[in-house]
Every structure is written in structure tokens, then in C-alpha cells.
Amino acid sequence: MLVSVTGGTGFVGAHSVAAAVRRGHRVRLLARDEAKAGRALAPLGVDLGAVDVVVGDVTDEASVRRVVRGADAVLHAASVYSFDSRRHAEMTRVNERGTEVVLDAARRHGAAPIVHVSTFGVLDPGEGRTVRAESAVGRPRERYMATKAAADRVARRHQAQGAPVTITYPPALLGPHDPNLGDQTTRLRNALRGLMPMWPLGGFPVGDVRDTAAFHMDLLETPGQGWHLTPGRYVSTRQYVSVLRQVTGRRLPAVFLPARAMLPVGLLTGAVQRVWPWHIPAEYGAVYTCVRDLRVDADPAARPVTETVGDAVGWLHRAGLLSDRQAGLAAGRPLPVPADRDELRKERR
Structure with missing residues (x-):
């Protein structure tokens, strides 16, 4: 075909x-x-x-x-x-x-x-x-x-x-393997680089x-x-940070604030970002996503979030985008063979 x-x-x-x-x-x-x-x-x-x-x-x-x-x-x-x-x-x-x-x-x-x-x-x-x-x-x-x-x-x-x-x-x-280092991967990387100490409450499907x-x-x-x-499957921001701690073995201190209270900050950074040449991690869209806090029914075919995040962190480390310290336990993590994962996915369904 x-x-x-x-x-x-x-x-x-x-x-x-x-x-x-x-x-x-x-x-x-x-x-x-x-x-x-x-x-x-x-x-x-x-x-x-x-x-x-x-x-x-x-x-x-x-x-x-x-x-x-x-x-x-x-x-x-x-x-x-x-x-x-x-x-x-x-x-x-x-x-x-x-x-x-x-x-x-x-x-x-x-x-x-x-x-x-x-x-x-x-x-x-x-x-x-x-x-x-x-x-x-x-x-x-x-x-x-x-x-x-x-x-x-x-x-x-x-x-x-x-x-x-x-x-x-x-x-x-x-x-793993995000060729353009998109928003989600960048957000994960920024969290492990210590650029996101504050998180809005709420969550989103991952x-x-x-x-x-x-x-x-x-x-x-x-x-x-x-x-x-x-x-x-749905993951709250608290769960998301917990997964990061689990796959890296790092403490990763974080403060969680009501999402609606953070919206004005997101609006302000969005306005500043239009003229500021460097990317600002605090984005209105990310806060707005947590305000909406949309859920999905968990799909049994979805692989565990810890595996997904662990593979992403391992790839970021191998690509030279995270240091040994930042990647923690996920440094050097091997990736599964794609064909093997396809078979496992079929079994889960």
C-alpha cells in the first residue's frame, strides 16, 4: 500500500x-x-x-x-x-x-x-x-x-x-526521538533542568x-x-512530577498552585514572548490546559506512563540534551525493539 x-x-x-x-x-x-x-x-x-x-x-x-x-x-x-x-x-x-x-x-x-x-x-x-x-x-x-x-x-x-x-x-x-524537540518534550526537559519549579494544579491525558x-x-x-x-491515560500534574522523580531518582522540588490563579501569569508571559527573543517556559496554553483538566478513560493498550517518560528522558540524555545528573537513573536507558513493542500492543488490545 x-x-x-x-x-x-x-x-x-x-x-x-x-x-x-x-x-x-x-x-x-x-x-x-x-x-x-x-x-x-x-x-x-x-x-x-x-x-x-x-x-x-x-x-x-x-x-x-x-x-x-x-x-x-x-x-x-x-x-x-x-x-x-x-x-x-x-x-x-x-x-x-x-x-x-x-x-x-x-x-x-x-x-x-x-x-x-x-x-x-x-x-x-x-x-x-x-x-x-x-x-x-x-x-x-x-x-x-x-x-x-x-x-x-x-x-x-x-x-x-x-x-x-x-x-x-x-x-x-x-x-523517544522527537526530531523537532516539540513543546511536550521541551517541557519535560525544562522540568529536569530546574526551569519549572511551579506547576498549575489539574492535569491532562498523556x-x-x-x-x-x-x-x-x-x-x-x-x-x-x-x-x-x-x-x-489521565495524569495530574502531581502525578506527572511523581513519575519524573521515579524514573530519574531525583528529588525535584515543586510547588503546585491553583491553575486559574496562574492564568494571568500565562497571559503576561504570552504578551512578553511576542517581543522577547528567548523562549519563556511559563506558557498560557500549558496553564489553560490544566485549567480545563480534561480526562480520558484509561486505555489498556497504552503503555505505562513511567515507560514512556523513562524512554523520553533516556533519549534526551543520549542526544546530549540532558546531563547525567539531570537524567538521573534514566541515563543510558535502552529502548525496546519496535517490533517487539508492536506485538505487545496487540496483546494488550
Whole structure:
């Protein structure tokens, strides 16, 4: 099967490409920089001979047509995931306009299925805090989530018109080999570097990028429509810090404050960040996520959070992004063989 992938040089996309190649599929991916594809995929053991790279951008209709033409299935994983206020315009362009261009082209070229990668943060739990795949799309008051909600409505419009579009809602994802050092991985690294002594109360669902990648491949091999939360489980910020202490063996002192009380700080740092050249760890989007405190039903197929975080910390250490002291017990942690983990995931399901 030929699978076309957007966002294949990102965290979710690269792991999904690796899962596709392991299952014997050919991959054609869209990337703005061909060399970046090799840098993102080679550490995952991907045979680059099984991957064809089309240079272009998700907002460019011509390059999108080239990447989806003749594809059996399409995975649209491209997006700007960031709570950095300097990237607001880019989020709107890529997340909203890019989704319109990609899904329209995939549909016109007859791909089936078409999997659109959304995020749990766009869902409205209604009464209570637990979101499910069938939950309505809300209107989050945070720019990244708002652009993803707009993209989700584009995907649901295609579904309503009968297109073979499936939408996935990954939790906050961690794991090894993050080619762009995205927001979640950066937040984990900053916590271990001592840059996050204060945490908002609340929490969020956490999952493993490798579980989400395997889940995407299951969907791409089964045409149809649907909505799916990818494997994960809810973790409070207290539990999150506890997991960090467990996998590193470090004390990691932390102060926990009511999330709503920290929102003004997040708004202030967001305003300052627009003119400040260096990244400020205290982000409005992260605090807002904890204020919403969305829950998911625990998925038995999700690997333990300690394993996910431990593998992420071990990879950060091997990549030279954490010192021996910062990584603690996770320094030099070996990673499991991907094929073995795929088999274990199937057993859990």
C-alpha cells in the first residue's frame, strides 16, 4: 500500500512513517526540506529507500496534489503544535488552511482512508471533564487549540459529505526521538533542568507517540469513517512530577498552585514572548490546559506512563540534551525493539 503523509518530519508523523515502513508499506511524504526527512527518519531505523519525499508545503495546492496523487491512503499529521505566542500566524496558516488543502486534494484523488490528526484539546466534554471520541468540538480560548478546532471542523465537514475521513485525538505525547524537540518534550526537559519549579494544579491525558503511530497504521489499513482517541491515560500534574522523580531518582522540588490563579501569569508571559527573543517556559496554553483538566478513560493498550517518560528522558540524555545528573537513573536507558513493542500492543488490545 502507498501511504502519503504530511508532517512526516514531525514527532507523530515520523513515528507513523516508521510504523508504516515496518509493516511493509511504501511511503510518500511531504516535507519543506528533503534533508530534514532523512534526519527525522534515520534514527528510527527507517529504510529511506521505502520513502519518497516530495518537497513542498501543506498550504501549496500543487505540491499537495503531487504527494497525494495515486496514494491508497493519506495521513494528515502536519500542524504547528506550540503554545508560543510568536507562532500564532503560522498556526492559523498551517493548521487551518493546510487541512483544507490536504483533505480536499486527498478526497479528489480518491484516497481511502484519509486520517486527520487532531488533538484531545479541541473536544468539549459537556457535563463533567471526561472527553470521548464522539464528543463535540468546542471553541477553546487558546490559539493553538482554536486553530486545531477549526481544522477539526473542516475534517468533520468532509465526513458529513460522505468522504472516508477518520479523525484521531492524541493525548499529550511523549517518547523517544522527537526530531523537532516539540513543546511536550521541551517541557519535560525544562522540568529536569530546574526551569519549572511551579506547576498549575489539574492535569491532562498523556500517551506514547509510538502507540499513537501504531494506532494510525491500524486505521490506515481499515478504510472507513470515525473518531478515535489514541491510547493514553489521565495524569495530574502531581502525578506527572511523581513519575519524573521515579524514573530519574531525583528529588525535584515543586510547588503546585491553583491553575486559574496562574492564568494571568500565562497571559503576561504570552504578551512578553511576542517581543522577547528567548523562549519563556511559563506558557498560557500549558496553564489553560490544566485549567480545563480534561480526562480520558484509561486505555489498556497504552503503555505505562513511567515507560514512556523513562524512554523520553533516556533519549534526551543520549542526544546530549540532558546531563547525567539531570537524567538521573534514566541515563543510558535502552529502548525496546519496535517490533517487539508492536506485538505487545496487540496483546494488550
